[in-house]
Amino acid sequence: MRSALNQLVLLGFICQALSWSGWFLPLANVALWLVCVRIGERRPVLLPGWAESALLGLGSVGGILIGQLPDQSPHFFIGHGITLFQAGRLLRSLDRREKLFSLIAATVQLGVACTVVLDYRFIPILVVTAILIPKTLMELEGEHFPDTAAAPRPRFNWAGQVAVFAVMILFFATFPRGLLSSAFPPLRSGPDNGSLLDSTLDASRGSGPTASRVILQIKGENLGYMRLFALTTFDGVRWLPDSLPGQNYSRFLPPEERVGLPHRVVRVKEVRNLGRHLPTDGRIVALEGRFFAEPRRTFHEFIACRSIWNTANNVYEYWLDPKPDPQGLGRRYGRSLLNHPRQSARLQAWLDEELAGIDSPLEQARHLENFFLENFEYELGAPVLNRLNPVEDFILNDRRGHCERYASAMALLLRMKGIPSRVMLGYVPGKPNWLTSWVNVRATDAHAWAEGWFPGIGWVWFDATPRAEMDLSIPPWRELLDALDVVWYVNIVNFDATAQEGLFTSGVAVLVASAGWARSNPQWPGGILALLALFLIRRSLRGRVACPDRAAKARRKRRVLAEHYYGKLLKILARRGIDRDPHQTPLEFLATLDGRGCPALPDVRRVTDRFCAMRYGDAALSEEDRREIEAALDRIARADA
């Protein structure tokens, strides 16, 4: 269990388990590791070669099968096979080649974590990796060399560890990213998974533990609701996406015309939640990004792309029109946005009664919005509505539910009053993080609202969802983790060729500025150089001049210690009447002890051997050796008593 290799294998198990969502598999893998290591230490089991291969196959097949379950992925199925294979090998001691293979297998599983654990959870994995890989290599190499009292194997060296860490960071920062971050579009378009939002609108319907995960990070001022896509067709029960071709606008402003326009930068952490849409909070006039293809601004003011894929830098920027012109609908399209199945007389009567005396369509819409806000309750997981006429059931009977119901009801009522409407799905940005000023958007921030079109005004949004009576405050530690997450994403996960170029450019700028400062203040660099030269001279002299003296001192100290401990031993034996003749060497004296009733003879032998090694062989004495000698002397003395 204390073996660095075993610990690295455990880390590999955990990394592999993180390729599945949830905590069950990581915990199960940790338990598996514990059991196997215990068995391997106490009663090793030698599995035949075919059994180990079978474990590899079994784990792989299991990985594929369980990967078919919802929220799981069959990717990295071989890694699960490797987990079982490694577990089988933990049951016995390995030879050097097998140990090297285990190290490589664990490293491959670490590679899985590099691909699937992109958030701050990767930081502890990285730190432990940077400690365990060197430690394991040292452990493997140490097995080739004897660990004797005279020349003990070197221990884990923190200076070397720091150096490894420094090289790792340097390599990460300077290694050319040419092939790592270029935006290769996938050969096939990804699925339009816009409906993934549906499950997160009502968290009680299965958004599960991933709901609190950050999926977007936005930088910008006065952020509005982020539109993702629109539902425009109502069949009486459900709202469906646009069935008409609509109008798409793919021409954006050139860079020189974007100056001064409201600007947003968005980092997408979970591409799969977006389907083929990019969330925006207004009418965009320009868009930049490298992880999507053929973006279009649709009639409903959201951005649809031919495909979106994951890169090391899922960032897009957009510029907004600060005063968008009211949009015309067109006769055909305007009519389609009024379509709805005929509603019951009861609902029509309720609507007419509720809006009696209000003539302006916009005021009617505001009245309905306020009506919902004041008379309804927000509730997650509300009972299922009438299957045939759910909106009427919601408005007239149930009067509780989550945002989808309010948006749906609002949009239907607007259409019943002759106002073209649509249901918008997207996200509501929260407050900026206090540390980074980036706004985190989580899956729980998904929202639905209604929008109505008014002549001369254009689209106006209505959020009829009452405020939830739930604690939405974010604890400080969570904010801190979010901030860490942003820093991690901004500087590490999204560190691509552009960021690298920026780093080099700023590095060069710092150097140029430093050179200019040094020219104007020559005394400072001169002093620093002189100090550096002194340090180097001292360091070089340490090896040549000072060390022999230090070595002699160390030798003297060892001899004194050796004589001290051996003298103590002789005193203890003398008390028992076992005296050493002056002409006897320590080993000769030891040889005579066998038949003289000497107590704790193995301990006496140990102390004598150590004395000879230190006194005549210049062997080093570690703290551990010292404790061992003292314990042996103590045992001899007690045996004597």
Place this chain on the structure above:
Amino acid sequence: MTRLTKTGQVLLGVAFVMYLASMTSQSGLLLFPIGVLLGCFAVNWVSARKAAAGLTIEPPANAHLAEGQSLAQPWKISNPTAATAGFIRVHSPAGPLLRIGGLGPGESVSLVPGLRFERRGVFKNEEARIDSFHPFGLIRAGRKRQLPGEVVVHPAIYETAPPQASGYDAMVGGKFKGGRRSSSGSQFSGVRPAQPGDPLKHIHWKSTSKGRGLMTKSFDEELSGRVAFLMDAGQGGDLKILDDCARAAGSLMFAALDEGHHVEWIDLASLNRLIVPPFADGHEILDTLARLEMTGDCLRADRLHGALEKVSRKSAVALLLTTVNEDVLDFAANLAAQGRRVSVYAPDKGAPTGGLGGISVFGYSEQGIHRLS
């Protein structure tokens, strides 16, 4: 000299595969584990080179061993630098001499190498290399030192019958009995009347007391023969056979010396002659055989005749061969025809099987010599 170890090569391959994976998965995070591995390489490179450059070795003075033996004297390894040196290996051309776990700053250790020297040869201490793999075993940094001394590994000799000798001369202590009598020796032969000049201590008092005048002890004449070994230094091109040949040569020469013969030795490559008087300790022979290097194309008629001119005309000739060719068979036949005693020692597998007309033929192997005809 700094090189990747096998572990280093494997892990460099793993790092490259991870780089390919990072391209296909578009994950820059994979550069971190690659960076850790490369960091290990960098630290290993610096530490191992520093350790290899800083360590000092003090080997014992010249050591003489026989094949299959180990050194008995310790080598002292010191680390005068301010940094810990670890995973140290001292390696000689014969194999690894020492493995040391670690040495702290200013520490030293004296260890006896456990290496068994299986082959004869001369292993100069200056050819010993000190390697360090510290701390990860991915890179090996080694450096040679200008160290004095050498380890001379003699061929392992074995008991065997002495070679045929000729040209017997009187020699005190000679193991062969001559037809004449001598006033000194170790084999008492009888008594004779004393003559002027006989030493007083040789008077045989017991027979003198019988009244027949002063009687002096006489001894058997002691003779020793001469054997000239002409050794082929590797015409066969097989190092193992040359080593077997050297073992056979050493064993025969020591058997000859034990018999009290003069031994002359010439290797056909250098044609340098070595004369060893009877009862010498034979150190020169062992030393010469240890240093014998394989040289092809030496078993030629001209070299055989050249060698023959350098040895005593009375000597029996023992031809120690690593292979047999026409030249040497003609040479042996000519010698035999001239009345010289000739013996041929050839490897078991290549020895001539037919009779060679008055020439004794022996086969040798790794462990012994036996007569073939």
